[in-house]
Amino acid sequence: MGNKLMNYIELFAGCGGLSLGLESAGFDLFVANELSPMAAETFAYNLLNVDFDKKLNTNKVLWVSSTHKRSNISARLRENPQIANGLSSSHFSDLSSNKLTQSKLERSLLVGSIVDINSILDDPESSLLDILRHSSGGDIDLVSGGPPCQSFSLAGLRDHSNDRNILPWEFAKFVNKTKPKIALLENVSGILRAFKVNGKPYYAWFEVAKAFAKIGYIPLCLHVNAKYVGAAQNRPRFILIALRDDIYMRITKNSASKSFLQAIAPAKILSDRVRNGEDPEYGSLPYFDIEKNPDFFDSNIFTYLKTHGNSEIVNVRDAIDDLHIITRKDSVYVERINNIFENINSHKVNKQQNHDHRSNDNKVKARFRFYQIMTKLPKESSKEISKYLKTEGASGISSSTLSAIQKHWVLDLAGNQITRPSDSQLLELLSSLYTKKQTQRALRADLPAPAALSIPDDACHYHESVEMQRTLTVREMARIQSFPDWYEIKSKVTTGGQMRKFEVPQYTQIGNAVPPLLGLALGKVCKAIIELAE
DSSP: OOOOOOOEEEEEETTTTTHHHHHTTTTEEOOOOOOOOSHHHHHHHHHHHOOOTTBBSSEEEEEEEBBOOOTHHHHHTTTOOOHHHHTTTTBBBOOOOGOOOOOHHTTTEEOHHHHHHHHHHTTTTTOOOHHHEEESSSSOEEEOOOOOOTOOOSSSSOOOTGGGGGGGHHHHHHHHHHOSEEEEEEEEEGGGEEEEEEEEEEEEEHHHHHHHTTEEEEEEEEEEEEGGGSSSOOEEEEEEEEEEHHHHHHHHOOOHHHHHHHHHHHHHHHHHHHTOOOOOOOSSSSSTTTTOOHHHHHHGGGGOOSSSSSGOOOHHHHHHHHHSSSSSSHHHHHHHHHHSSSSSOOOOOOTTTOOOOOOOOOHHHHHHHHHHTTTTTTTTHHHHHHHHHHEEEOOOOOOHHHHHHHTTTEEEEOOEESOOOOOOHHHHHTTTTTTEEEEEEEETTSOBOHHHSSSSGGEEEOOSGGGGGGGGOOOHHHHHOOOOOOOOOOSSOOOOOEEEEEEOHHHHHHHHOOOOHHHHHHHHHHHHHHHHHO
8 A cells, every 4th residue: 555645534533433543544634523522622632632631732623613712611621512503693613714724724623513514614605615625735535434323223222313313414415515535434233224214114324325326426335343353342333435436437447356346336326326316226235244245355455344354353351351460461452552553642552541440339240240140151041130130030030040150159239259149049139130221241251342332331341350340441441442552531431311412421432433443444445445546
């Protein structure tokens, strides 16, 4: 791959996982956008060297809209973005047309709504669009981002009508305005599953693909997994790589791979049909699954998305064991993530950063111990225990499962270790550990982590000692996601209650992020496509 730096604009930037990967693949940020000021603080600190505490480089963070003046940055950093949204005359904006310049926007972060940014791009009085379109004296190479996906996620309440579902279309609208060579959209696997709308199946991914086709882009759709690029997490993701029509035509002229050209040809056919006013039926565009269509990822540009085979997949022990056993030598994985990513601002590697242990009460610790035991039991016994915990014992539990549990120690509600619990002790203890939580589990040291890790108690540690019956630290979650130890996660650690609706604390920032290793692989793919076109 060449050494030329390519420029990119990042939307829905979050705490910076995708950008970190793209920068390390040879892309240079022109401007980023993130709605949450809490996630924005992390992005700005690590990628733009902005330190709000020390008032360092703060001019590189601009608010699209805020209810607070620029002089009150501390209030802006804790602001509810749902209230701040909207280009109201009563709000304050750092994007006033008479203040925008190329140098002011270069390597900056815009805090606010993409809807508001698109409104500014529509305003003939604003110079923003002209500055973005000519960010490097030529075309924008890439516009990337992962629109918030809770309403598509199978782990949450799937809601076709959720306001967040407009965001992929706002992404397409921005792309239509700025005309990059490539658009890269990341989302959860749940977007591939049909919604029911008026009794009929509605495939969101297919509709998004058609939206890009309508604006002159060829949509290549992929289903990938971060574990195949070396992240310590089983994290499947939907990826749409939309090629501007002229880029696609140049690729077909320059590529010598017939199989590659045959594989992407249906996307061109769909794009032509959409632009001719047709509404293609579902099934007219395939997506390529890294497990079901291995040949596609083995023989062309997309090999970057499959650097780790099944025998090379990284497990949780390799990712975080040295944080608990400080005498343990860094694994190949830890060395890799601490060295492979471009540390633009020379931040120091610090394993103890974001590594404060959270305190759990005895009831939670007792439940966590059962989750650890469940990883060692037959699947049917594990299901029995899980159901028992969720029904307050109404589902019953078999004697064979009780016998299996008795081979392991448990914790009682006083925090005492019981090495050989009786049937009555187990039944009394299990009955007292009722929980509504659906996704809680213990990590398995010999496997990658599960995908659903966004709140502190999604998973507990795998080490079997009384003091290790705890949730993961922010650093441990960051390690699993493949963030290096020099990457500091900013803002408050966690939140709760009604504030969950708008706050994005450290745990959620990490849980929502694109794993940097996946970002790196996607960056290499996009760079290779552009180089092939040129």
